[in-house]
Structures are given as structure tokens and as C-alpha cells.
Amino acid sequence: MARLELSSRAFKCTACAKSFATETARATHALAKADHHYCQPCNRCFGSATALDQHRRDSRAHTGQPPLVQPSAPLVNYPVRTTPAALVLVTPARQQSRPVSALLSAPAAEAEQPWVAPPASPAIPAPFIITSPILCRGNVYSRHPPAAQSALYDQLVPRCHTLGRLKLEKYALEDTLVGEDLEEYHATPRHDLSFPKRKAVVLDCEMVGTVTATVTGGRGRGRDRDRDEVVALSVIDFFTGEVIINSLVKPQRPVDDWRSAITGVTPAILSASVARGKALQGREGVRAQLWQHVDENTVLVGHSLSSDLKTLRVLHTKIVDSAILTAEPVFGKTRKLGKMAGLEKLCRELLGLRIRGGALAGGGCAHDSLEDVLAARELVMWCLQNPKPLQSWAARNWNSELNKGRKKYRMQNRSGGGGQRRQSRDDLDSDGRYSFGSDQHVERWEDVVDYELWPKSPPDWSD
Secondary structure (H helix, E strand, O other), X not given: OHHHHHHHHHOEOOOOOOEOOOHHHHHHHHHHOHXXXXXXXXXXXXXXXXXXXXXXXXXXXXXXXXXXXXXXXXXXXXXXXOOOOOOOOOOOHHHOOOOHHHHXXXXXXXXXXXXXXXOOOOOOOOOOOOOOOEEEOOEEEOOOOHHHHHHHHXXXXXXXXXXXXXXXXXXXXXXXXXXXXXXXXXXXOOOOOOOOOOOEEEEEEEEEEEOOOOEEOOOEEOOOHHHOEEEEXXXXXXXXOOEEEEEEEEOOOOEEXXXXXXHOOOHHHHHHHHHOOOOEEHHHHHHHHHOOOOOOOOEEEEOOHHHHHHHHXXXXXXXXXXXXXXXXXXXXXXXXXXXXXXXXHHHHHHHOOOOOOOOOOOOOOOOOHHHHHHHHHHHHHHHHHOXXXXXXXXXXXXXXXXXXHHHHHHHHHHOOOOOOOOOOXXXXXXXXXXXXXXXXXXXXXXXXXXXXXXXXXXXXXXO
């Protein structure tokens, strides 16, 4: 009994005095508490972020490690891979021998003297493990220690949607595409053990409308929704929050609808990025960059990913869509889903997180694609770990929404349906976006978009 009590006291949080059964549980608790200011290598908590930074600078345990910097964007967890310098094999000094050519050319007296090895190069410090939470525009996002990432992956994989669900939600699949459409699409690379890729990433695209040859009444050139092209791409690692790709993209066709209020991208901003060589070149450039990090076994995570993958012309089947995760508890796992909630609404009601210019966000543009992928990541993690609260929220929320829809429908019928509809359930695809497939008059994007339902959001590319 005494041994058991001693073991339980061994894993105690120094900040709040709570006890844990294992060191991993205690470390996870300390990392989740932003006010604990926890140093994982030293197993210590500090009273403030300043004290923690001072400790990392001065402590001998951190000698040779870079100081912690708190950025406004997510930190990178993995060391950057660079081309290694020539390898040098070093043996102990007493066993060192000079090159043969040097011994032959040296004077006899010098050759008899023992050769002293030159000072060794400074040892490369071990990779600095970042344990602080991720900060983005005033919000704090979770960062999980390596010990917890494996368990999180085991929770994520079973939640990948079935092919039947992906087909119902209009995902592009190989058996649903024919002819020229199939030729345009590219499947993610085959799994290759010699080139390991990420286990799971979060992806978000911003799209613009491009010019096509179709003519519509009174509006000049029309635009089929399938002709949308990507103008910005953000990809992060699901487990660490590491920023993998964050780039503007030059569309292949002329743009006739920039949607700058949503994407945050203007012609001037994109032109400047292209001139600096910072922009990716169309879908091909995006896919080439993406293939460096994902393969057929990578889980793609995001909010309403079907349109993103269609725009990129990418075929992939290991998908976890936060819009589907939050709608299935109401509509079921086999039926076609109805109206889906936007990312901003889901974060506000499920996570208590205000994104896109909310009260906690720090100034500037109200939209940020990095913020969106971080929010989608946090939302999926919450859904994985809180199935019962999700079910309760879904039943309460959607019953209210359906009642509102029925009431609105009855009122429209009583009034004879007078006036042009601004937006109805039929105008929304399964991903909550306005449908351009109607034969009705094509409206401008700004006239029909619902900023609460629109799941995409633009980054601030002004810098």
C-alpha cells in the first residue's frame, strides 16, 4: 500500500498539485494548461511565460538549444532537412593517425612526435522539442506531445468516411468520373516505404472564378462552378500544427471573380507574389508541392473538402471532413446529409472559439486560411474525443434549425412565394455553399454568399 501511494505521488503536477497515474498523463495535463507554463525536458512549471523563457535561456539543461520564440503563426515542430555536409569519421585522439602522404613528406623529427587531433566541430544540439500551445490571432490551439499522437492517430483512422458517404456528399471518386473529367484528375501517390509521408494533414483552399466560353443572358461570360480555380493553399500537420504549405497560387485561366472579400486576395497582391517567385503555378504546381508530403495512406482532414479536392483535381479516399462529422449524428451515417453548419458556427458553439475576426482574434483582416485549418483541426480533435456531447449538441441544434426551416417554408407559401429568394435550402449544396447549377439567373457572388455558412475564409496576404 505504501509503495502504491509513493507511485501516485511521483507523477504530480507542480502547478496545481494534481496526481496522475503515469508520467504521460501528467505531461499531457501540463501541456493542455496554458497557465502552467510547463517545461517538458525539465519537468517543471513556471509562474509566467517570461519566467519559462528565462529558464530556457539560462538553464544548463537547455545549453545549446535555441531560445523559444512565440510567433503569431504556428511553430514548426520538425527540424528542417537540409543537405548534409561531408561526413567525417572521428576516433579518439590517441588513436588518430595522419594521412600517409603527410607522414612521408614530414621531417623525421616531426614524424616521430605524436599527432594531436584538431579540435572537433561543435556537437549539433538535439532537436528542440516545442511544447508550448499554438497561438494564432489571439486563440490558443492544442499541441500534443509525441506520446499522445499515436493514440490520436488510432482515434482518427476509424473515422475516415466510407466510399458510400463520400459518394453521397459529391466527392470526386474514380468510379464516378468518366471521359475527359477522369483524365483531369490525379490520384495521390502510392505508398512507398523509402519515402515516408505525413500520416495526417489539414488542408484548405481559397477559390476564384475563372473565365469560360459559356455565355449567359445579360451577364456576358458565365462561370461553371467546376471552372473555379485555387488561388491560395494552406496545409498543416494534423498532430503538431506544423505549417507545411502556405502559399498563393496563380490560376491557369483569366480570373473574372476575385471574391476578395472572402479570399483576401486581390490582383495586385497575387501579381506581387508571382513577381517574387513565391506563388505556385496552377493546379500542377499545387499537386507537385502536395505530393512531397502526402500519399494514398495520408488522412486528409478539413471542412467541406469535396470542393477543395475537385478544384485541385485530386482523387483521395482517406478523408475526415468536419462538416460530415458534425452532421452525421443527426442525419445518420447512411443517408444523404442536409444543410451543414459552417466552420465559424461550429467553432463558436462546440469549442467556444471565435474565429474570423471574433472577440479573441487580433486585428487585421477578418479571415485567415491558417486560422481555418487550425480551427478545423481543433474541431475534428474535439469530435473524436467527445462523441456524446457532440450527439447532444447535434440533436439540440438541428431540431431548432429544422423547425425554423419549416416555419419559413409555411410563411413563404402563405405569402404566395412573392419576391426573389435570397437563399434557400435548395440553393445550398451538401457542403453549405451556393449552387451554381440552377437554370435561374446567375447572380454575383457578393449577392448570394452567406458569410455564416460559407466554410472557406481568406488569409491576409498583404505582407
